[in-house]
Amino acid sequence: MIRSERFRPLRRRLLRRLFWLALCCGGLAICGQTWLVYQQETERFEAGVEEIGRTHLPLLAVGLWDLEVEALQQQVEQIAARKEVASVVLQSSTGLLISSAAAEQETGDVDAVLPIRNARSPDELLGELRIHADDSQLDRTILLAAGQKIVEVALFTGLISLLIGYSLHRELHVPLKRIAAYVARLSPQKPAAPPQLRRRRRDWFDEMDLVTRGFETLHEGLLRHGAERDAAMQALAAERDLLDSRVAQRTQVLQRISGYQAILSRTLLRCVHLRADAFAPALQQALEELCEFLGARACAMAERDEKRQWRWRLVRGSLWRAGEPLELPNEQPGWSLLDCEAGQALVFVRYDDAGGGQLFVLGGEPRAGDADEQRYLQMVAEMLFSLLDRWQSAEALEQTQAELERLSLSDPLTGLGNRRHFEQVREQECRRAVRHGQPLSVLMLDVDYFKAYNDQYGHGAGDDCLVRIADCIRHLFQRAGELPVRLGGEEFAVILPAYDSDLAQAAAERVRSAVLALQCPHAGAPLGQLSVSLGVAAWTPADEQPLDFEALLERADRALYQAKAGGRNRVCVSPLR
Structure with missing residues (x-):
């Protein structure tokens, strides 16, 4: 749905989305490159620490054993002069502390600690060498790698955007504008020349050709629609005279449906949150409304007990007496028309797997009507059966609650x-x-x-x-x-x-x-x-x-x-x- 009249070219929006997508991908590439450089520098520092352990620790052990302070200072300065090292601190087990020139400026955590042991007695610890990594060197390396990747991504993104923009302008923007001009000229009353897209000759077709053919088909359909519309207007003029009778019939049907819906709604609302002793008056009132609405002289509901005998539960009218048995010719569920002494009866029966059942009957020549009318009656019967089930459930629930209350007290x-x-x-x-x-x-x-x-x-x-x-x-x-x-x-x-x-x-x-x-x-x-x-x-x-x-x-x-x-x-x- 268009919310504004402001025109925004599709080509520009596609380019903008591609540009931001390329930037996101480039950002991910820069992050990956930065992480890779960081890993490489970390591995390089660890390799340097291992090399220091191989080359300098033996000399430092000898110097600590002989207490040659100048030689130890030279070794510390040589280690601190390495590219990956910022400062070095040597501390002996006797309390001697020797550090490089930049050690006093270091406030961060120690990056590596190498124990210095006596070559003659490996269990004897002479001291330890604490090494601080050169974080500035790591930052410079990461920034250089990130800068190179940013330049590469920017150049690649710009070049791709230019190429895609040119292709979209040539293959999408220009043909769509010509198709739009062609559509603006379409009219149901007169034909229009097909659009000239001015594309190079080829032995294949694409979406633009499909769109063009679709609009041509649309124009042909508009012409046919005009002819059919004229014919329809003539037919409509002929049907206009029958409109009143059809409206009356439809109104009667809607009133009938509304009557059923009103009975269903009132009955359901009346039976919401009822106690067991209130179901009988509510259902009795529903039966009276049905009799009045359907023009029946009697209406009743019955249940089938465990002995498979029908007993009337609710009766409205004088065709049947509550409590007297009822015999049905068969046990087939569904609608059936039965003859009784008082006239014709419309009966709906529902059986369950346990041999029980429920019955809804309208007596005294009810207006059964067509199939739709019987379907509406079936809906009413299903509702009454459901309410009858709820009645039984409510009675059982109240009995259970009373028994639980008695047991709890x-x-x-x-x-x-x-x-x-x-x-x-x-x-x-x-x-x-x-x-x-x-x-x-x-x-x-x-x-x-x-x-x-x-x-x-x-x-x-x-x-x-x-x-x-x-x-x-x-x-x-x-x-x-x-x-x-x-x-x-x-x-x-x-x-x-x-x-x-x-x-x-x-x-x-x-x-x-x-x-x-x-x-x-x-x-x-x-x-x-x-x-x-x-x-x-x-x-x-x-x-x-x-x-x-x-x-x-x-x-x-x-x-x-x-x-x-x-x-x-x-x-x-x-x-x-």
Whole structure:
């Protein structure tokens, strides 16, 4: 898409791109050349260091052994005079330090360190020779090589650009301008002379020739188009009289499609994020809208159960009754027209691999229409089947969630509430007691000598014992708000809303008596049977202290320990603070 009327020649843009591409390639070549020179200079310095080690280290070792300072200084200066060396420092193991003249100016890291050993005793270190490389020599060499490569790349880039520019001007720019002038002269009403590109004679053709032939073909097509346009105008004049009827037909079709789309959209929007109990009214409303839109007297949906019997799930109208079985002549999925006592019915059936299925039926002479109409009905049926699946999934999900919630709040052994349930309910009961001005009590229960029972009869018998005690507690506390829970092990608790201290103590005595009535033998207990100890704590609105459930639970726990300390099989009530 052209965003500006400013003309920019293709030749110039191609040359600019080629120029920058050549510069990039030249830059890469310069970088490669610089890296190569750096590697060569590094290798040359390493070779020089090896040569110094072969030629000078023996002399330096002799000089250090004989302590000939002048000879050592001469050797250091000779090494420093090498082209690749900037400065040299000789340090003996005795502390003698000899350096070249330029060593004081060096502040960088040492590039090479050569240890000087005694020729007679190689393990004896006489000193070391530290060599600084001449970085300025390396910089000069790299700059010289880079400069040469820059000149070469610049000359090569300029020459190539000139040659390519001339070729583009001759082979591309001039022919394209002549083709553009030819295109400007084209007209559907009159022919135009083909463009003269003035190119040399040859026995081959290229893209320019293809472009020229293409425009000639385009001109011929324009002439044919003019003739066809005249014929089309005549045909259009003849069809103009039928336009109103066609528009009306198309409008009717669009209205029909819009009606289906509106039903689909409303139903889908209505069924987004629905709970399972809200699907039935939503789908029932969708069936009523379909009946009204299609002119049917009845509309229904059915499901096939595991016994392969059809049961109505949703019914609108009086042709069928919900719950009555439905018999189909075959099990072929798809559309089929069935005769029933109330008239004709249009049925769509979908079967699954497990033998189940879903059915959507319109009864009372529905307007089936043509194939398109049946296709739209099939789309509606597929949507309803999908929503029916979602309904089933939502019901299953809610059942699963309810079961998970029940399992998370109940003790798996006894079926009573667990500590998590206890923690959730206790704050609610505290707020309710304060809001309504009612007392609140807590029972703490512990099975006496239960560890000895487990040791003597086994953990299986201990679990059976806990289940029987839990059944007693559950049977005694069934009023709304009363919550018996198992806190863990043999410890139980009961929240008693609207119970004062006397009522709570009486309830605790009933629990103690009910457990004794079980007559569970326990040879390790003084009574010879299982018993329980209970602690009771109560709060009333008349108390001076505000209601604190933690404090209330602590009081009940202290009362429980008091009952156990007093001989067990008894109820102790915590006094008010």
